[in-house]
Each structure stands twice: as C-alpha cells, then as structure tokens.
Amino acid sequence: MTNPGRLQPGEAFPDFAFLDANGQTHRPGDYAGQYVVLYVYPKDDTPGCTREACDFRDSARLRELGAQVLGVSLDDDASHRKFAEKYSLPFPLLTAPDPDFLRTLGAYGEKNSYGKVTEGIKRSTFVIDPQGRLVKSWLAVKVDGHADAVADAIEKDMQTQKEMEEKQ
Numbered sequence: 001m002t003n004p005g006r007l008q009p010g011e012a013f014p015d016f017a018f019l020d021a022n023g024q025t026h027r028p029g030d031y032a033g034q035y036v037v038l039y040v041y042p043k044d045d046t047p048g049c050t051r052e053a054c055d056f057r058d059s060a061r062l063r064e065l066g067a068q069v070l071g072v073s074l075d076d077d078a079s080h081r082k083f084a085e086k087y088s089l090p091f092p093l094l095t096a097p098d099p100d101f102l103r104t105l106g107a108y109g110e111k112n113s114y115g116k117v118t119e120g121i122k123r124s125t126f127v128i129d130p131q132g133r134l135v136k137s138w139l140a141v142k143v144d145g146h147a148d149a150v151a152d153a154i155e156k157d158m159q160t161q162k163e164m165e166e167k168q
Contacts, residue, residue: 007126007134009135009137011133012134013038013126013132013134014105016101018072020093021080021093023077026094028132031068031128032132034067035067035154036067036070037062037068038070039056039071039141040071040105040121041053042120042123043073043075044075044080044082044093045079045083049123050083051144052143052146052147053071053087053089056147062150065154067150067154069091071089071091072102073095080093080095102121105124106122107139108122122139123141123143124139124140124141125141125150127153127154127157129161135153135157136157
C-alpha cells in the first residue's frame, strides 16, 4: 500500500543532520557504501523501545550484513546516553530536534493508543541502501521479530543488486 507524498522504495532518502549523545553529527552520506537501518522510536528506556533496541543490538545477522543501525527519537542527549549505557547499545542514538523531519517520513503524527488519540512518534524503520536510496520502510512496527524482518529486507536487496550486476 503506497502513501501519497511518502517516500517510496528506490527514491533517495532525504538528508538529515542529527546529533548523537556525544554531540557528533550523523548524516546519511556518512554511511555511503553500507546499508543503514534508521529506526524511529517513541521514548528511551520504555518497555517496547528497550526490547526493540536490544533486538537490534543482539542481531548477529545485521552485524554480518555490515548494516549500520541508527536509533532516532525526540529524547535529549542525556537520556540517550543513559539508555545506551544501561543496555550496552553499540549504535548511535540520535536526537531529532523537532518532529518535522519525522513527520515527512510518516514517523510522526496522529496515533490511537487504547482509544486515546494523540500526536507523537510512530514506531517506524527505514532501510537505506549503500547508494542512499530507500529499500523498505515499516510505518507501524511490531517489535517482536522486527530485527529479523529488517535483515531479511537487506538480504533480499543484496541479492537483487547482485542479480542486476550479473545481467550487465
């Protein structure tokens, strides 16, 4: 199902510049030549977000594929630092300074939780290929099994790229 105005697979991923907990700026171009898993999550150190972060941390498949994981939320650097240290997260947690960029991705907006409608981050994941194009996005992530689904998408894209190169 496509969303008008939303980024589609094969399109260039929009540029961003987000700071990590150590004040280092991260941009998509910093990871040219490798797959990037940009996952957007609601809040540091909450049950679902902790399970998701730990699943990405523990994914041997993502490490074997050489994918760079980047977590993004609206939390500040102090919160990210505490969360990353508490769970030994080996990847950067980035702070989106405001929700506008996340909104353009479809990762921020109206959501319904137990009948209460609020506006906030929608748990989402974006896989970006080594050329900076969107491979796949999930705009309503269910945490269980998600890291494996992300690895599957990367493996599938790698295979497709290999087949295309062999045809040339």
